Amino acid sequence: MDRVTKERVWQFLNITEPKQARSRDFQKCVQGNARRDYRRSELKKQAHEYTETRRRWKDIHKSPSSVTESLSQDDLGIAGVALLPREGSWNRAASQWPEQDPGVSSTKQQATAGAGLIWTEEEIFEKEHARHLQDILHHSQTYLNVVVEPYISCPSGGRQDYYPLVNHFILAFAPSFLPVDKSLDQNPINSLWVSWSLASPVLSSAILACAAVHQDQLCGRKSSVQAVYYTGQTISLLNKALENLDMALSDSTIAAVALLIANE
Known part of the structure; x- marks a missing residue:
């Protein structure tokens, strides 16, 4: 016992x-x-x-003020207020809303004939929120202080494990791979490589592969489906990048190779 x-x-x-x-x-x-x-x-x-x-x-779909009512300070994080749409963006979006017919639900409201489909209030809030969250990602220190629920706040058409793996890379792998003195404001891996990955498919895939492998190592398990999938995808994208001299010598490609080596 x-x-x-x-x-x-x-x-x-x-x-x-x-x-x-x-x-x-x-x-x-x-x-x-x-x-x-x-x-x-x-x-x-x-x-x-x-x-x-x-x-x-x-439950958040009426107005930004309901965010602070629905989520506690622990849920929002130290920089939780940054999750709210920027000042004025909600008003600009609200000005585009159609006047609601009392007999039609706001979630199913459509424009008059010939005008096409009009965004609902929920869709406008999600689009504004996702756009602002992407701006936050460029400043890694702010991003680290925000507890992100990715599937609702920042919807994506890709695999659902994308954001959890990015979170793991930023919060767990980067500090262990490159410990930074507390006097520095940011970890260079987060401030540079994560930002580059937004415009580099090969580096983005390498970050996901590295995070998946690191999770497997921490849990003491063999290669998971995530690790195998993203590692294979990264190797395939690297082979294509090496065919182009400019892409082969780019910083993002070199960073992707470094992450693959770190996984071994």
Whole structure:
């Protein structure tokens, strides 16, 4: 029987002989099972917190002021106020809204014949919010202080694991790969490479591959589907980039190669 002090998780094992409890292999087994159970409980807790945050974000559709009412300061982060649309952007968007017919729901409202489909209030808020969030990404220090719920606040047509992997790269991999003195304002990897990746598919794919591999290493598991997918995609994009001399010598391509080497 073993106990993890943080979560008070108990693990019961079958002991056939008294000396078995004193063996080194048995102690390693007990400790390994306890650590695994603790990691699972932490993942469940994070999943629950994520679900609650996502539910609150879905309720936001009337006005920006409802953000502060629906989310706590812990959810918004130190720079949580930066998640709100910039001053004036909401008013500009609101001026484009059509006058709502009392008999038509705002989520299904369409323009009169020949005028085409008009954006709903929810769609305008999401587009403004996504555009502002992309501006935040260019300043990595601000981005690090913001708790981002990516699937609602910054929708994308790509794979759903994109933003969690980018978050892991910024928050976990970059500080371990290049420790920076606290006197410096930003980590160079975050301030340069993450910004470059917005315009470089090969570097963007390399960042995702690196984050996926780093997650696997931390969890002590073999290559996951994410790691295999993004590593293969990065190698394919690198082969195409090396065919062009200008792209082969670009900073983003060199950074992508460095990240692939770091994964080995």
